[in-house]
Amino acid sequence: MTTASLTLDGKTYELPVIRGTENEVAVDITRLRAQSGAITMDPGFNSTGACESAITFIDGDLGILRYRGYPIEELAERSDFVETCWLLLNGELPNAEQLKAFRAQLTYHSMIHEDMKKFFEGFPPSAHPMAILSAMVSSLSTYYPNSEEESTEVNIVRLIAKVRTIAAYAYKKSIGQPTIYPRNELSYCANFLNMMFAVPAEEYKINPVLVKALNMLLILHADHEQNCSTSTVRMVASSRANIFASISAGISALWGPLHGGANQAVLEMLQVIHEDGGDYKKFVMKAKEKDSGFRLMGFGHRVYKNFDPRATILRKMSYDVLQEMGIDDPLLEIACNLEKVALEDDYFVSRKLYPNVDFYSGILYRAMGIPTNMFTVMFAIGRLPGWLAHFKELRDDDSSRIYRPRQVYTGATQRSYIPMSERK
Ligand code: SDX
Numbered sequence: 001m002t003t004a005s006l007t008l009d010g011k012t013y014e015l016p017v018i019r020g021t022e023n024e025v026a027v028d029i030t031r032l033r034a035q036s037g038a039i040t041m042d043p044g045f046n047s048t049g050a051c052e053s054a055i056t057f058i059d060g061d062l063g064i065l066r067y068r069g070y071p072i073e074e075l076a077e078r079s080d081f082v083e084t085c086w087l088l089l090n091g092e093l094p095n096a097e098q099l100k101a102f103r104a105q106l107t108y109h110s111m112i113h114e115d116m117k118k119f120f121e122g123f124p125p126s127a128h129p130m131a132i133l134s135a136m137v138s139s140l141s142t143y144y145p146n147s148e149e150e151s152t153e154v155n156i157v158r159l160i161a162k163v164r165t166i167a168a169y170a171y172k173k174s175i176g177q178p179t180i181y182p183r184n185e186l187s188y189c190a191n192f193l194n195m196m197f198a199v200p201a202e203e204y205k206i207n208p209v210l211v212k213a214l215n216m217l218l219i220l221h222a223d224h225e226q227n228c229s230t231s232t233v234r235m236v237a238s239s240r241a242n243i244f245a246s247i248s249a250g251i252s253a254l255w256g257p258l259h260g261g262a263n264q265a266v267l268e269m270l271q272v273i274h275e276d277g278g279d280y281k282k283f284v285m286k287a288k289e290k291d292s293g294f295r296l297m298g299f300g301h302r303v304y305k306n307f308d309p310r311a312t313i314l315r316k317m318s319y320d321v322l323q324e325m326g327i328d329d330p331l332l333e334i335a336c337n338l339e340k341v342a343l344e345d346d347y348f349v350s351r352k353l354y355p356n357v358d359f360y361s362g363i364l365y366r367a368m369g370i371p372t373n374m375f376t377v378m379f380a381i382g383r384l385p386g387w388l389a390h391f392k393e394l395r396d397d398d399s400s401r402i403y404r405p406r407q408v409y410t411g412a413t414q415r416s417y418i419p420m421s422e423r424k
Contacts, residue, residue, distance in 0.1 A: 008036050022057055039406045046302070049226075050234065050403070055088060055389050056225045060303035065310065067223055068092070076313055081218040082106060082188045085160055085385035088223055089392065102157075103188070109161035110182035110191065112136075112169075113143050120173045129170040129377045130255045136166045138248035152395065155243045156388045163384055164188070167377045168195035174373075189214040192381075197369060209324045210368050216317060217364060220310040220357065221382025223389065229254040233387045237394050238403040250387045251380050257297070260358070260379040266298035267362035267372045270331040273338070278330070280338045288347045296342060298335075298359030305352040314360035315339075321367050332363050 003014040004027045013035050016028040026049045033039050042048040057066045065072045068087050075084055079093075086094040086102050094102060119139060123132055140162065144155060169179045172195075180198045182191050190206045193214065198204035224230065232253035237246040254260035273280050287296040301308055318332055339355050342348040358379075365375050394400050 006032070006036075008038055011036070018052070020052070022059070033406070039408070041408060044302075045226075045231075050231060051226070051394070051397075051400070053225065053390070053393060054091065055393060056223045056386070058225055058303050060301070060305050063304060063306045063309045063312075065224070072220060072309060073313065076216045076219050079219060080187075080189075080215045081222070081382075084219045084222050088385045088389040089156065105157045106161040106188060107182075107184050107191075109158050110165055110184075112140075112162050112165050116143070117169065117179065120169055120179075123170075123173065125174055125176065127170075127174070129167065129174065129374050130251065130261075130380070132170040132173075133163070133166060133377055133380060134248045134251040134255075136170075137163070137251060138244055141242050141244035144244070152243060152392060156392070159243070159247060159388065160384055163381050164192040165195060167374070167381060168192060170377070171196055171371070171374055174371075187211065189218070193368070207325075209321060213317060213321045213364055214368065216313070217361060217378065218382040220313060221361075221379050223383070223386025228256070228259045229383065230387055230390050234390055234394050235403045237391045238400060240402075243388075243391060246391055247384070247387055250383070254380055254383065255376055260376045260383070262297050262356070262358035263362045263365070263375040263379060264372050266335075266358050267331070267366065267375065269297045270334050270338075270362075273334050274330055278334060280334055281341055284338065284341050284345060284348075287342075288345070296338070296348075296353070298355055299342060299348065300351070300353040301356045304354060304356065307354050308356040310357040311355040311359050314357065314364065315355070318360050318363045318367075321364055325367055327367055329363060329367065331366070335360065335363060 002017045004017050006013045006015055013032065015032065018026040018028050020026075029040055040048070055068065057069070058064065067075060067084065068091050070087065070093075075087075079087075082103055083094060083099055086099060116136065116139065119136060120132070137159070140158065144158065165182055172179045178200055180195045180200075183194060186194055186206070189211045193206055193210060194204055226234075229250040233246050233250035236249040237243075257265045269283070273283055276282075283294070284296065286292045286294045287299075315336075318335075322329055322332060339359070342353070348354075361379070362372065362375050365378055366372070370378060
C-alpha cells in the first residue's frame with residue numbers, strides 16, 4: 001500500500017493510495033478530516049471518487065467504454081439489451097438457461113397493475129413523459145411495499161419489465177390513443193415498439209431493422225459509471241430508501257438538459273437550425289459567445305476528452321438505419337455539418353468538446369417514429385440496468401455508508417436576534 005503525503009499548516013499527513021484494476025489511482029481521504037480537521041473541495045466532483053466499482057470502465061482520453069470488461073463495440077454488435085442487462089447486473093454473460101429464464105421473467109412482469117392506469121388519467125395531455133415516468137416508478141413502491149423484505153432481484157426484474165409499459169402508456173396517453181398491452185410472444189424491444197405504435201384497428205408490422213437499432217441504442221445507454229443520475233441513485237440508495245424511490249430520483253436527475261435531457265435538446269436545436277435556413281455556422285459562432293447562454297447541445301463531456309465511443313457507433317448507425325428505412329432526414333445532414341465545423345474550430349478543439357452520446361441518438365429515435373419529448377425516456381429505459389447494477393453494488397457492500405458530503409461555510413458569523421422595532 002503506497003501513500004500520498006499532504007502537508008497542511010506545517011504538519012504532514014500520510015494518506016493511503018488506492019489503485020484500480022485499470023491502474024487508476026486515488027488518494028483515500030476518508031480519515032483526512034479526523035486527522036487534520038480539513039476537508040477537500042471539489043464542486044461538481046471533477047476529481048472526486050465516490051466509490052470503488054466493478055461495473056463499468058471508461059477511459060475518457062482513449063474513448064474506451066466497457067461493461068464488466070466487455071467493449072461496448074462488441075456488445076452493440078453481438079449482444080442484445082436483455083443479455084447486456086444480465087451482464088451489468090450479475091457481472092458475467094449469462095448461459096443459455098439463465099438468459100432464457102431472465103427473458104421469461106421480463107415477459108411475465110411486463111404488465112402494470114390495472115389500477116395504475118388510472119394514474120395516467122390525472123396527467124394533462126401535455127405532461128412531459130419524464131414527469132410521468134418518475135412519478136409512476138416511485139408509485140410502484142405502493143404496489144410492492146415490502147421492497148426491503150422482498151428480494152431486490154424480483155424488484156429489479158419488475159422495473160426493467162415495466163418501464164417499457166409505463167413509457168409506452170405515457171406516449172399513448174399523450175396522443176389520445178388507447179394503451180396497448182404487452183404481448184408475451186414478443187422480444188423485449190419488439191414488445192416496446194408494439195406497445196408504442198400498434199393500434200387496435202390494425203396489425204402493427206414490427207420492423208426487424210428498428211428492433212436491432214433499438215437493442216443497440218439501449219445497450220449503448222445501459223451504464224456510464226458515476227454520471228449525474230447514477231450518482232443520484234447511489235445517493236438515495238445510501239439512505240436505504242427503497243429501490244423504486246432510488247430509481248425515480250435517477251430519472252429526475254437524468255431529465256436535465258446538461259445530462260440525459262440533451263438528446264431532446266439536440267433535436268430541438270437541429271430543428272431550429274433547419275427552420276432558420278440551415279445556417280449551422282451561425283449557431284457554432286453563437287455557442288462560442290460566453291454571454292449568449294447558448295451551448296451546442298450534444299457536444300462536450302466531463303469524462304470524454306476525445307470522441308465518445310457511443311457517438312461514433314451512433315453516427316454510423318444513423319446512416320445505416322435511415323438508408324434501410326429510405327428516410328432522407330435533413331437534420332442528419334445538419335448534424336454532420338455541425339460536427340465537422342465544430343471539430344475544426346479552435347474553441348471546441350481546445351476545450352476537447354466532441355460529440356457525445358446524445359448528439360446522434362435523437363436522429364435514430366426520430367427515424368423510429370419516437371417523438372422528441374420521449375427521447376430522454378428512451379435514455380432512461382437504456383440506463384435502468386446500469387442504475388440497478390449500481391444500486392445492487394452499493395447495497396451488497398456492507399461497508400457502504402450514507403452519502404453525506406461536507407462544506408465550507410461562508411455565511412454570517414454568530415450574531416444576536418434583532419427585535420422588529422430595531423430593524424431598518
Ligand atoms: C450525458 O457524465 C456522463 O457520463 C453523462 C452521460 C452518461 O452516459 O450518463 O455521458 C450522458 O449527459 C452526455 C452530456 C450531454 N449534455 C450535453 O450535450 C449538454 C452540452 N454539454 C455541456 O453542457 C457540457 O459539455 C457537459 C455538461 C456535458 C460537461 O460539462 P463540464 O464538464 O462541467 O464542462 P464545463 O461546463 O465546465 O465546460 C468547460 C468549457 C466551458 O468554457 P470555458 O469556461 O472553459 O470558457 O467548455 C465550454 C464551457 O462553456 N462548453 C461548451 C459546451 N460544453 C462545454 N461550450 C459550448 N457548447 C457546449 N456544448
